[in-house]
Amino acid sequence: MFDEDGSLDPVLKVILWLILGLAISKVAWKWLTQDAWPWVRDDVGGWFSEDVWGWLMGHPWWFALIILGTLVLLCFVVFSDRGGYVAYGDAPDESDDSPVESSDSEPGTAAPKVLTFRMKQLAAMSADGFEQACADLLARDGFQRARRIGGSGDLGADVVAWDDDGDKIVLQCKQYSGTVGSEAVQRFNGTAVPEHHAQVAVIVALNGFTRPATDFARRHGIVLVGRPELKRWAHGEHLYTVVKEEHSPA
Incomplete structure (x- = not known):
């Protein structure tokens, strides 16, 4: 009935909307054609039943x-995906690896909306879009x-960032x-620390990891983010x- 993201099944949504529309139409028609509205019953009702019908x-x-056009329009409204980002641009190309202090927001300013993604959105993205989504979530x-720094010759590093303690986090996105x-x-274990100087090395996998991969990561301190x-x-x-790391902010 509900999908992985907690949304009602789209096909069931269409059925429920149709049932609701028919019920509302029936109630409205019954109310309009009561004795208190004889002109509706006689004039409008006759026009609809004889001419239109x-x-x-x-x-x-x-x-x-x-009927087909109505169903297509209804399906378009129900199935349209409106959460999260739709498109992504490339992250700025910056060569300096030192962290930058972020400034506090001004008093009285409204808090921004929290960025979220649905799993079906992440699955539908391009590889670059998936990496950018992970970078956006880190920024959030x-x-x-x-x-995002992924590309040819990235040696396994797709996204980099720094946490509040100044530790560098390196993500590989699968x-x-x-x-x-x-x-x-x-x-990734062979490049995360020697090549990218990661204090926190993370692999994000849309569909999880095998048991040998999980065991190896645990022995070598690689953080795995499965489905x-x-x-x-x-x-x-x-x-x-989520990962319950000792690096979590105070």
């Missing part, structure tokens, strides 16, 4: 097109200078249709709260 029954193809959580295996985690953790992070929780 007669024309529709005499033109079945037009009747079918009207208050990480400094969160930016939007695979299947689980991430141990070999990928081993390769359940990614869902909580994308839905508004702080990354450090």
Whole structure:
């Protein structure tokens, strides 16, 4: 009945909307055609039952097109996805790896809306879009200078940022249709600290990890964000709260 993000099944939404529309129409028609509204019953009712309904029954193809168009319009409204970001631009290219202090917001200013993503949005993104979404979530959580750096020759680092303690966090983002295996985690382990000087090394996988990958990551201090953790992070929780790291903000 409900999808992974807690939304009502779209097909069921359409059925419920149709039932609701028919019920409202029936109640409204009954009310309008009571004795208190004889002109509606006689004039409007006669016009609809004889002229409109007669024309529709005499033109079945037009009747079918009207019904089909109504259903398409209703499906478009129900299925349209309105949460999170839709498109992403490239993050600024900055060569300096030192963290930058963020300034406090001015008193009296309204707090910005919390950025969230649905899992189906993350799955539908391009690889670059998925990386940018992870950078945006880090920025939402208050990480400094969160930016996407993934590309050719990135040596496993897709997103970098710094936390409140000045520790550098390096993310590798895997939007695979299947689980991430141990070999990928081993390769990232070989570059995260030696090449990127990460204090916190994280792999984010849309569809989770194999058991050998999880065991290797635990032995070597690699933080894994699988599908359940990614869902909580994308839905508004702080990354450090999700992974329960000792680096979590005070």
